[in-house]
Amino acid sequence: MEISAFKKAIIEKLEGLNEAQLIQVQELIENFHQQENIEEPQTDYHLEEWDLMPDWQKKRIEDAEKSLGRVAGVPHKEVARRVKDKYGF
Numbered sequence: 001m002e003i004s005a006f007k008k009a010i011i012e013k014l015e016g017l018n019e020a021q022l023i024q025v026q027e028l029i030e031n032f033h034q035q036e037n038i039e040e041p042q043t044d045y046h047l048e049e050w051d052l053m054p055d056w057q058k059k060r061i062e063d064a065e066k067s068l069g070r071v072a073g074v075p076h077k078e079v080a081r082r083v084k085d086k087y088g089f
Contacts, residue, residue, distance in 0.1 A: 017025065050058070067073060083089060 014022065014025065053061075
């Protein structure tokens with residue numbers, strides 16, 4: 001979506017707000033401009049979803065990626081056939 005489309009969507013939403021809501025939006029925008037130079041969190045670390053996974057789960061994902069790299073995966077048609085046979089779809 002282009003910037004102009006974002007702006008238009010925001011304006012359309014603003015038009016539907018009451019006075020109290022507009023004041024809150026104005027305060028939010030003012031706070032945003034005051035903190036504009038702060039882009040990174042105020043912590044010394046950044047956690048990714050991968051970092052939160054247990055080791056056994058990471059190993060399973062890594063093993064699956066390796067097997068796909070060796071073309072050891074099961075083709076989609078075979079998986080679909082097995083599901084159809086098992087569940088009657």
